Amino acid sequence: MSAPNEVPPLVARALDLSRRRGFITATRNETGRLLAALAASRTGTLAELGTGCGVGSAWLSSGVAEDAHIVSAELDPKLAEAVQDLFSDTPSIEVTSGDWSALEKHAPFSLLFVDVRDVKRSVDLVADLMEPGGIAVLDDFTPSYTWPPIYEGRVDVVREQWLTDERFIAVEVMVAPDASVILATRV
Template sequence: MSAPTEVPPLVGRALDLSRRKGFITATRHETGRLLAALAASKTGTLAELGTGCGVGSAWLASGVGKGTRIVSAELDPALAEAVQDLFAECGSVEVTAGDWSALEQYAPFSLLFVDVRDVKRSVDLVADLTEPGGIAVLDDFTPSQTWPPIYEGRVDTVREQWLTDERFVAVEVMVAPDASVILATRV
């Protein structure tokens, strides 16, 4: 069975922006649907670290309930402005021009989508940003069926850290045959 091809209108607009800007690494539909489902279960403040063209935030926004807020930071000021325009009519999403640390003031987060490589490597940093019971979603893994996890012939130490850190209950979830995410719930 294949995944649905339709996407929520806001996600479609973010994908259009992504194409216009030449981004080819937008959040996959499979990951996006997972983000929307997880967002539907959370309240408070959700965050995306690494906005890009806003596709991940659009997926989050497609699942959140009333009163839930999404904050996101984009390093490129011109791109941040374009994404702010994209979300102009969506009162639950705030996009900031700056690196991921611009969002620290809004922490702790009930759901944190980490799409910044340097932050993904720091379990300590994400633990500090995530509230107890909050979920961190780490994107862009290639499935590994071995332990320890192997990527390109070497132990994937980032994945190993996440799957063994005592501050989180974590699992790797395949979202497609060639893609997986790590879901880590803060204990």
């Protein structure tokens, strides 16, 4: 296992691809370590919506159990191909070209990393993809210390929906002083 300031080799390769492709918003290491820890507790099928350069999937892979499978969808076909090449020696990861719906055939998921803004806004869509007890991880929130949650001077209705939907037990977790995720377990 790598030290907290180091990243696993596959993550390092995905971060390198991200830099070469000009992506500056890859999954943060703090979120990645959380993904790895959660993946270690899961079996079955794990998924990432919004592959980008594969950083999130690489973090999931660094913690996943041997019998688990990771699927990921990337909208850009050329980028999906580059990430498939990146993961060619990692049989537990399957990258497909397409939007989030390309992964529906793999559902239900025991862990779902949602890094796509439009999907994050649809609790119903994500709920339908999850197995009972499955965990959805929603990325890219700025911590809010009030209720209702406020972002840029307005009620953050997306966060409010996730934290109050009866199909999930959800919590906002800070991963850094300027970043948080929502963990939502399907009941």
